[in-house]
Amino acid sequence: xxxxxxxxxxxxxxxxxxxxxxxxxxxxxxxxxxxxxxxxxxxxxxxxxxxxxxxxxxxxxxxxxxxxxxxxxxxxxxxxxxxxxxxxxxxxxxxxxxxxxxxxxxxxxxxxxxxxxxxxxxxxxxxxxxxxxxxxxxxxxxxxxxxxxxxxxxxxxxxxxxxxx
Numbered sequence: 147x148x149x150x151x152x153x154x155x156x157x158x159x160x161x162x163x164x165x166x167x168x169x170x171x172x173x174x175x176x177x178x179x180x181x182x183x184x185x186x187x188x189x190x191x192x193x194x195x196x197x198x199x200x201x202x203x204x205x206x207x208x209x210x211x212x213x214x215x216x217x218x219x220x221x222x223x224x225x226x227x228x229x230x231x232x233x234x235x236x237x238x239x240x241x242x243x244x245x246x247x248x249x250x251x252x253x254x255x256x257x258x259x260x261x262x263x264x265x266x267x268x269x270x271x272x273x274x275x276x277x278x279x280x281x282x283x284x285x286x287x288x289x290x291x292x293x294x295x296x297x298x299x300x301x302x303x304x305x306x307x308x309x310x311x
Contacts, residue, residue, distance in 0.1 A: 151294070152189060158288045159272045160198050161213070163280035167224050169273035177293070178268050180307035183300050186265040189292045190258035191217065191235045198284035204276075206241040211279035214238040215287040218271050219310035225275055232310065234263055234270065241280075262294070266306030 161168040177186045195213065197204045204213070214225055220232035228236060235257055241247070274287045298306065 152292050153294070155291045155293055156289070157272050157291075158286050159215070159274050160284050160286045161274040161276045162284055163211075163276045163278055163282060165275065165278050167222070167273060167275045169222060169271050171221070171269045171271050173269055174265065175268045177295050178266060178307075180266050180303045181300065183297050183303045185296055185298055185303055185306060187262035187294045187296055188234065188259075188265060189262045189294065192290045192292075193237055193257070194288040194290075195239050196286050196288065197282040198286045199282075204239075204241070204280050204282035204285045206243055207279055207281040209243045209279040211241045211243075211277050212238065213274065213276035213280070213285055215272065215274040217289065218273065219265060219267050221271050222273055225273070234265070243279075264296075264306055265310065266303055266308075267310045 155172065157170065157172045159168055159170045174186055178184060193215065195204065196202060214237065216225055216236040217234040218226065218232040219234060226233060272287065272289060276285045
């Protein structure tokens, strides 16, 4: 497989503290072309969870508050389990009241893979959901993915793309 130098893809999704799932798509059309045998390899995912207004960590409203995010190869209408074939990476954040201590939980470990995660679809999706107990109105999940573009045989690239749709 031909490899290129790594580069970074950045994306974000903002969710309101109303327990409603929000999702944005990440266009990979410049990197992925199954017919042209080009696929994307995600080597690792770095995540930042912030108050949308201040870029500081979100704060609770004196109650226990939860939020979760996911990166998938298929559009979703809700959070899905790690066993769903579309899941690339997921994580969660919990703030425990009354002390207001933040705990981070990554439920697909690792966020950094030894061989990377191959993506053969032209769009992936970043989704998030926050409980109603956050004092912060909007919570933004920012991701930075270290990636490379690789070439597979046309049949292998097409098989990968079809398995991720």
